[in-house]
Amino acid sequence: MCGHPQACHDYMKVYLVGFMATGKTTVGQAAADRLGWRFVDLDDRVEAALGMTVGSIFAELGEPAFRGAESKQLEAVAGEAGHAVVATGGGVVISDRNMAVMRGSGVVVRLAASVDSVLDRAGEGPARPLLQGGDRRERVVELMREREWRYALADVAVDTEAGIEDAVAAVVEVATTAAAGRWTR
Numbered sequence: 001m002c003g004h005p006q007a008c009h010d011y012m013k014v015y016l017v018g019f020m021a022t023g024k025t026t027v028g029q030a031a032a033d034r035l036g037w038r039f040v041d042l043d044d045r046v047e048a049a050l051g052m053t054v055g056s057i058f059a060e061l062g063e064p065a066f067r068g069a070e071s072k073q074l075e076a077v078a079g080e081a082g083h084a085v086v087a088t089g090g091g092v093v094i095s096d097r098n099m100a101v102m103r104g105s106g107v108v109v110r111l112a113a114s115v116d117s118v119l120d121r122a123g124e125g126p127a128r129p130l131l132q133g134g135d136r137r138e139r140v141v142e143l144m145r146e147r148e149w150r151y152a153l154a155d156v157a158v159d160t161e162a163g164i165e166d167a168v169a170a171v172v173e174v175a176t177t178a179a180a181g182r183w184t185r
Helices: 024-036 042-050 052-062 063-079 096-106 115-122 134-149 162-181
Strands: 013-017 038-041 084-086 106-112 156-159
Touching: 013 024, 013 096, 013 162, 024 038, 024 084, 024 156, 024 162, 038 042, 042 063, 042 084, 052 063, 063 096, 096 106, 106 162, 115 134, 156 162
Parallel strands: 013 084, 013 106, 038 084, 106 156
Antiparallel strands: none
């Protein structure tokens, strides 16, 4: 890590944080394509490292094991050369260390969406282990409420309700500004 985004123009990262199903992967891929940067999905990196799906990791090893692997992969990505747009897991912000890693190696962009949009986008099934069992709406509201103050620590917030294209354009603008050394906190 370089300690501050303006000191590491050769390997700038834009970290997309936010609740599940806010568009981190979709927006991240499109923004990386538009920028000509590498795209990294942190969940994919965790799955590859552990040889299991996120749902299986939660079911068989538990959330603490997932969070530990997530932190390890985040640190690895932060130190990799080259610009990248990084889609993180929705809970990456829970850890103070993770927030420090992201802020020390790039810009943190929060993607936001309403509870209804999250429920529509998340779908059913094991891909969203934190929504399994019980009332899904209540669980989304509870988790959003718990994490809100952590998401608010992001450098900038982008609402994905207006559509993916607007969100991609906003992320591209942030990335371009940061990579040019014009980003200030």
